[in-house]
Amino acid sequence: MMELSAYRDIFIEELNEQLERIDQSLLALEHSPTAELIQTIFRAAHTIKGSASTMGFREMSDLTHEVEYALEWVREKKPEITGILIDTLFRALDAMKLLRSQYVSGGDFTDCSAVVAEIKALINKPAEAQPVRLPVLNEAERLQAEEAVAAGYALVSLTVTLKEECLMKAARHYILLQRIEEVCGPVIAIALAPPPAPGADEDVRYSQFAVVAAASKEIEQVSEQLTGETDVVSMVIAPFLPVSPAGANTQAAAEPVQAESQGSSQGKERSHGAQATVRVSVERLDHLMNLVGELLIEQTSLANLSATGQRNDPAKVLPDIGSVSDHMGGIIKELQEGVMKTRMLPIDQLFNRFPRLVRDLAQKLGKDIELQIQGGETELDRIIIEELSDPLIHLIRNSADHGIESPEVRTQQGKSPKGRITLTSFHEENQVVIRLEDDGQGIDAAKIKASALSKGIITEEQAGYLTAQEAVSLIFEPGFSTASEVSEVSGRGVGMDIVRSQIGRLNGIIDIETEPGAGTVFIIRLPLTLAIIKGLLVNVSRRVLILPMYNVAEIVRISPEEIQVVQGEQAIINHGRIVPLSWLRDKLHYPRTERRSKTIPLVIVRSVDRIAAFAVDEIIGNQEVVIKSMGAYLGTMNHLSGATILGNGRVALILDASYLVSH
Numbered sequence: 001m002m003e004l005s006a007y008r009d010i011f012i013e014e015l016n017e018q019l020e021r022i023d024q025s026l027l028a029l030e031h032s033p034t035a036e037l038i039q040t041i042f043r044a045a046h047t048i049k050g051s052a053s054t055m056g057f058r059e060m061s062d063l064t065h066e067v068e069y070a071l072e073w074v075r076e077k078k079p080e081i082t083g084i085l086i087d088t089l090f091r092a093l094d095a096m097k098l099l100r101s102q103y104v105s106g107g108d109f110t111d112c113s114a115v116v117a118e119i120k121a122l123i124n125k126p127a128e129a130q131p132v133r134l135p136v137l138n139e140a141e142r143l144q145a146e147e148a149v150a151a152g153y154a155l156v157s158l159t160v161t162l163k164e165e166c167l168m169k170a171a172r173h174y175i176l177l178q179r180i181e182e183v184c185g186p187v188i189a190i191a192l193a194p195p196p197a198p199g200a201d202e203d204v205r206y207s208q209f210a211v212v213a214a215a216s217k218e219i220e221q222v223s224e225q226l227t228g229e230t231d232v233v234s235m236v237i238a239p240f241l242p243v244s245p246a247g248a249n250t251q252a253a254a255e256p257v258q259a260e261s262q263g264s265s266q267g268k269e270r271s272h273g274a275q276a277t278v279r280v281s282v283e284r285l286d287h288l289m290n291l292v293g294e295l296l297i298e299q300t301s302l303a304n305l306s307a308t309g310q311r312n313d314p315a316k317v318l319p320d321i322g323s324v325s326d327h328m329g330g331i332i333k334e335l336q337e338g339v340m341k342t343r344m345l346p347i348d349q350l351f352n353r354f355p356r357l358v359r360d361l362a363q364k365l366g367k368d369i370e371l372q373i374q375g376g377e378t379e380l381d382r383i384i385i386e387e388l389s390d391p392l393i394h395l396i397r398n399s400a401d402h403g404i405e406s407p408e409v410r411t412q413q414g415k416s417p418k419g420r421i422t423l424t425s426f427h428e429e430n431q432v433v434i435r436l437e438d439d440g441q442g443i444d445a446a447k448i449k450a451s452a453l454s455k456g457i458i459t460e461e462q463a464g465y466l467t468a469q470e471a472v473s474l475i476f477e478p479g480f481s482t483a484s485e486v487s488e489v490s491g492r493g494v495g496m497d498i499v500r501s502q503i504g505r506l507n508g509i510i511d512i513e514t515e516p517g518a519g520t521v522f523i524i525r526l527p528l529t530l531a532i533i534k535g536l537l538v539n540v541s542r543r544v545l546i547l548p549m550y551n552v553a554e555i556v557r558i559s560p561e562e563i564q565v566v567q568g569e570q571a572i573i574n575h576g577r578i579v580p581l582s583w584l585r586d587k588l589h590y591p592r593t594e595r596r597s598k599t600i601p602l603v604i605v606r607s608v609d610r611i612a613a614f615a616v617d618e619i620i621g622n623q624e625v626v627i628k629s630m631g632a633y634l635g636t637m638n639h640l641s642g643a644t645i646l647g648n649g650r651v652a653l654i655l656d657a658s659y660l661v662s663h
Contacts, residue, residue: 007055008055011051011052011054011055012100012103012104014047014051015048015051015052015060015100016100018044018045018047018048019044019048019093019096019097019100020352021040021041021044022041022044022045022093022096023093023352023353023356024352024355025037025040025041025044026041026086026089026090026093027355027356027359029041029081029086030081030083030086030359033081035075038071038074038075039075041071041089042068042071042072042075045064045067045068045071046064046068048060048064048096049061049064049065049068052064057099057103059099059109059112060096060099060100060103062112062116063092063095063096063099063112063115063116064096066092066116066119066120067089067092067119069119069123070088070089070119070122070123073123084122085122088115088118088119088122090138090356091115091118091136092115092118092119094136094137094138095110095112095115095136098110098136099112110136112136114191115136134157134159134191134210134212134240135189135190135191135210135212137188137189137212138356138360139353139356139357139360139393140357140360140361140364140393140397141188141189141212141360143390143393143394143397144186144188144214144397145188145212145214148185148186148188148214149214152216153185153214153215153216154214154215154216154218154219154239155188155212155213155214155215155239155240156184156212156213156215156219156222156237156238156239156240157210157211157212157213157237157238157239157240158180158184158210158211158213158226158235158236158237159208159209159210159211159234159235159236160176160208160209160210160211160232160234160235161207161208161232161233161234161235162206162207162208162231162232162233163231163232163233164207166207166231168203169203169204169206169207170202170203170205170206172206172230172231173206173209176229176232177190177211179226179229180211180213180226181213183217183222183225183226184213184214184215184216184217184222185213185214185215185216186213186214187211187212187213188212188213188214189211189212190209190210190211190212191209191210191211192205192206192208192209193205193206193207193208193209212240219237219238219239222237223235223237280342284338284341284342285342287338288335288338288339288342291331291334291335291338292335294331295328295331295332295335298324298327298328298331299328301324302321302324302325302328305317305320305321305324306321309321336532340381340528340529340532341379343381343382343383343529344379344380344381344382344528344529345379345380345381345382345385346376346377346378346379347375347376347377347378347379347380347385347425347432347434348373348376348377349385350385350388350389350392351373351376351423351425352376353389354371354373354392354393354396354423355371355373357393357396357397358370358371358396358400358421361396361397361400361401362400365400365401366406367400367404367405367406367407367419368407368417368418368419369400369404369418369419369420369421370418370419370420370421371396371420371421371422371423372420372421372422372423373422373423373424374422374423374424374425375424375425375426376425378425378426378427378432379528380425380432380526380528381527381528381529381530383530384506384526384527384529384530387502387505387506388434388506388526390498390502391498391499391502391503391524392423392434392436394496394498394499395436395499395522396421396423396436398496399421399436399438399440399520400419400421400438402440403419403421403438403440403441403442403519403520404419404421404438404439404440404441405419405440405441413517415439419438419439419440420438420439421436421437421438422435422436422437422438423435423436423437424437427528428525430527430528430534430550431525431526431527431528431550432525432526432527432528433523433524433525433526434523434524434526435521435522435523435524436521436522436524437519437520437521437522438519438520439518439519440519440520441516441517441519442514442515442516442517442518442519442520443472443475443512443514443516443520444516445468445469445471445472446471448471448472448474448475449463449466449471449474452471452474452477457474457477458474465578469512472512472514473512475496475512476496476497476499476500476510477497478497503524503526504607504658504662505658506526506527506530507526507527507530507533507548507550507551507641507657507658508524508525508526508527509524509525509550509551509606509607510522510523510524510525511523511525525550527548527550530627532624532625532626532627533548533549533550533624533625533627533654534548534549534550534622534623534624534625535547535548535549535622535623535624535625535644535654536548536549536552536555536603536619536621536622537619537620537621537622537623537652538584538601538603538616538617538618538619538620539616539617539618539619539620540584540585540588540590540616540617541585541590541591541592541593541617542593542617543590543653544620544646544650544652545584545616545652545653545654545655546625546644546652546653546654546655547603547605547654547655547657548641548654548655548657549622551605551606551607551657551658552603552604552605552606553604553605553606553611554574554604555601555602555603555604555619556574556601556602556604556613557599557600557601557602558572558599558600558602559598559599559600560600563581563600566578566580569581570582572602572613574604574613577611579604579611579612579613580612580613581602581612581613581614581615582612582613582614582615582660583614583615584603584614584615584616585617587614587639587660588639593617595617600615601615601616601617601618601619602614602615602616603616603619605657605660605661606657606661607657607658607661607662610661610662611661612660612661614660625644625652625654626644626645627641627642627643627644627654628642628643628644628645629642630642630643638656638659638663639655639656639659639660639663640653640654640655640656641654641655641656642654
């Protein structure tokens with residue numbers, strides 16, 4: 001029997017590509033239906049079905065078979081490409097992505113029969129009557145669920161069945177949703193019965209529905225308050241468990257009645273997690289091989305010169321050794337850059353996830369929003385791309401929810417009813433810059449300051465000297481919000497502290513530019529890679545330490561008389577701004593050494609929206625360093641991001657600037 005585990009990583013890589021192709025094609029199909037797009041989606045589904053069957057992944061194979069059947073029906077019957085058709089295909093795609101995540105993690109598979117029933121009903125193919133099942137959360141809903149849990153909510157599912165004699169079931173459905181939101185909290189996702197056959201009463205869809213909500217109360221309290229609702233036959237309430245170890249939804253929520261075991265492939269080998277891989281072009285690999293060949297030639301030359309020096313006068317071969325050394329240095333530099341590029345991926349791989357996210361958000365919020373993407377070819381380290389996903393999702397959600405106004409408001413203000421979010425990336429020196437811009441209502445600095453005062457985030461004294469830019473930056477403070485009422489996202493500040501901390505962990509910086517009524521721009525600056533950095537070498541208590549240059553805003557020298565005391569803490573005035581001052585030796589608990597110079601060298605360090613000055617004994621200079629992990633055996637060392645080996649063989653510690661600035 002063929003050993004399939006060897007092909008598992010290849011299968012997952014191909015599966016990711018085909019799912020991405022379906023996602024992009026469905027978005028394009030919604031705006032401009034063409035036979036070519038239908039054919040593209042069909043081919044992708046057919047490819048997934050074949051490879052899933054080969055790998056013994058029956059759940060994926062069965063689901064894609066139904067999708068393929070539906071697309072074949074569309075090609076033959078040529079029906080109108082309706083919103084119901086697109087939504088159904090998107091739900092099937094979400095189910096495929098969920099199965100993919102569960103396959104990677106090795107967990108039980110979600111029962112996708114509800115999606116299959118929707119597809120069959122859509123194409124008028126006979127299907128067994130099945131009860132409505134819990135919704136499969138898409139990316140936007142999954143993130144909303146995670147935010148709700150982090151805010152202290154409990155996720156619950158409610159499966160509601162209306163009486164057969166209930167008139168206007170759709171209207172009753174919407175009234176019950178409002179009641180559920182009033183008792184529980186924000187509704188995250190809704191699942192209806194499959195669409196009826198053509199010509200049938202659309203109201204039938206609302207006879208049974210399932211809801212996932214974020215509850216601020218215990219299930220018993222929710223059940224007690226919702227008992228006795230008019231026209232309701234039954235309402236089953238249970239905990240909802242949205243996140244599996246792989247970060248995917250699991251619909252195996254605790255259903256108290258008729259709990260079903262999830263289907264799973266028999267005899268299929270599973271492993272927990274797939275091996276991380278990066279595709280590298282053959283040209284790039286050939287270039288690296290040529291450089292290694294040149295390096296070997298220079299090594300041979302160096303060995304010959306060494307032998308010649310031992311036989312004859314060593315002084316005569318020194319110029320030749322210097323020349324070979326210089327040439328080797330150039331090759332090593334080029335080799336280093338080439339190896340770094342093998343870790344690089346176009347940021348398009350991240351940006352391509354967001355059109356679907358914006359579409360789902362626009363539908364949920366009742367807004368008309370378009371997403372424009374520019375600079376997707378910009379390359380960035382694979383690790384940074386993976387870690388950047390959640391911060392950008394938070395920013396896009398806030399732009400869509402609280403930045404872009406409703407079409408009615410935009411029309412009244414003389415704007416286009418369609419809101420626009422623009423996502424741009426480009427290289428700037430040794431950094432990648434990502435701009436997320438919306439043409440919404442902007443951020444009111446006065447409102448931000450007032451809200452921060454009322455919540456005790458700042459004092460009256462601090463509010464007095466805050467600039468408008470500093471006031472806007474308060475949205476990054478934990479728990480900050482300007483919302484007057486709780487909704488799906490309770491204000492533009494929700495999750496912004498998470499954004500700041502995650503960008504900081506990537507050694508990045510985030511800035512805000514905003515104009516009330518015109519829009520907001522978030523500017524993220526990130527290093528190209530986390531493996532090699534340009535560092536500033538400083539001497540502190542006879543120890544060489546390194547600060548990443550992308551966190552160094554300025555290097556200055558001051559006299560002791562320039563140090564001031566502000567609210568009991570040392571500080572300096574830099575370009576008219578009060579900057580807190582710390583002695584790096586005291587911060588790191590190093591012994592004090594005698595200071596001979598009359599001036600004090602300071603390194604002004606910036607991380608995200610915070611800035612601080614650190615006094616050191618001596619500024620040595622800057623150079624590129626390779627970051628080496630400290631190892632887990634040292635325990636938690638939050639103030640260090642790693643270490644490196646200097647040219648003299650000594651180890652130098654690399655400081656975590658974001659931690660030093662915030663602690």
